[in-house]
Amino acid sequence: MKETSVLCLLFLISLLSCTTNQARLTVSPSSSQFFEGDVVSLSCEEDDSSAGWTLRRNTTDGLRTQCGDGWGKPAGSFCKIRYMYPWDDGVYWCGSREGPISNMVNLTVTGGSVILQSPVLPVMEGDDVTLLCKTKTTPSNLPAAFYKDGSLIRKQPTGHMTIQHVSRSDEGLYKCDISGHGESPSSWITVTGDTLTCLCFCSFQHSQCDDNLMTVFALFKGNTPPHLHLHPHLHLHPHLLLHPPLHPPPQLPHLHPPLHLHPPPQLSDLHPPLYIHPAPQLHPPSHPHPLPTNLH
Numbered sequence: 001m002k003e004t005s006v007l008c009l010l011f012l013i014s015l016l017s018c019t020t021n022q023a024r025l026t027v028s029p030s031s032s033q034f035f036e037g038d039v040v041s042l043s044c045e046e047d048d049s050s051a052g053w054t055l056r057r058n059t060t061d062g063l064r065t066q067c068g069d070g071w072g073k074p075a076g077s078f079c080k081i082r083y084m085y086p087w088d089d090g091v092y093w094c095g096s097r098e099g100p101i102s103n104m105v106n107l108t109v110t111g112g113s114v115i116l117q118s119p120v121l122p123v124m125e126g127d128d129v130t131l132l133c134k135t136k137t138t139p140s141n142l143p144a145a146f147y148k149d150g151s152l153i154r155k156q157p158t159g160h161m162t163i164q165h166v167s168r169s170d171e172g173l174y175k176c177d178i179s180g181h182g183e184s185p186s187s188w189i190t191v192t193g194d195t196l197t198c199l200c201f202c203s204f205q206h207s208q209c210d211d212n213l214m215t216v217f218a219l220f221k222g223n224t225p226p227h228l229h230l231h232p233h234l235h236l237h238p239h240l241l242l243h244p245p246l247h248p249p250p251q252l253p254h255l256h257p258p259l260h261l262h263p264p265p266q267l268s269d270l271h272p273p274l275y276i277h278p279a280p281q282l283h284p285p286s287h288p289h290p291l292p293t294n295l296h
Contacts, residue, residue, distance in 0.1 A: 059090035131178035
């Protein structure tokens with residue numbers, strides 16, 4: 001029982017530690033594809049400016065450089081590219097002197113006449129996603145055909161398509177085509193988010209372990225960072241802290257439901273960091289609670 005509580009506590013603390021020293025790369029306008037000549041701004045968003053975040057990229061020709069080395073105009077953790085060229089194709093990220101890096105984004109620049117505007121960052125399960133097929137010189141409301149993994153999925157009369165309540169099955173390689181203008185490059189759309197269930201058997205007889213564990217749960221439920229989606233994408237169940245304890249105590253391999261960590265939760269986007277100092281003092285309820293009969 002004590003071992004189970006400690007494992008859950010360590011796991012939750014590891015979630016908290018993931019919130020620190022992380023930057024988030026944002027792209028404006030928010031798209032993964034651009035026309036040659038477009039203006040693009042990139043920024044590293046992070047509270048701790050002392051980390052010294054710098055925009056870096058690895059282009060398709062194999063060159064790894066940072067903003068200002070032949071491309072872009074740097075200003076602290078901000079970088080502006082005044083004219084996008086096809087050779088600006090590549091993977092972009094934020095790096096720091098201490099070593100950590102941000103999320104990575106893949107940007108595509110085309111000299112063609114059609115692009116697909118799609119989310120540059122991963123999309124959360126359950127969200128709606130709108131794809132826009134647009135040309136460089138004509139209005140962006142022309143009829144367009146949309147493809148996923150090479151297969152036609154929909155034809156739209158106004159050039160945009162909305163995928164409602166996206167799921168993992170919507171993840172894939174997308175492109176579009178406008179008759180008489182051509183086809184866009186392909187871009188990968190990532191769908192992320194899953195249910196994380198932690199089942200912890202605890203007893204107030206082990207006051208130090210349980211009070212600390214309840215503190216972590218309470219902080220997660222009551223002070224959720226804006227980029228941590230607890231519902232419906234990430235669930236932590238504080239009501240699973242059981243009192244009184246079960247006899248005999250359950251062994252970790254036999255917990256049901258088990259600790260689900262597949263696929264692993266994406267925690268690199270947590271911001272700002274969540275601090276626990278000093279920890280609030282939580283007290284056990286005056287009356288024992290029975291074991292829940294319906295665990296979700």
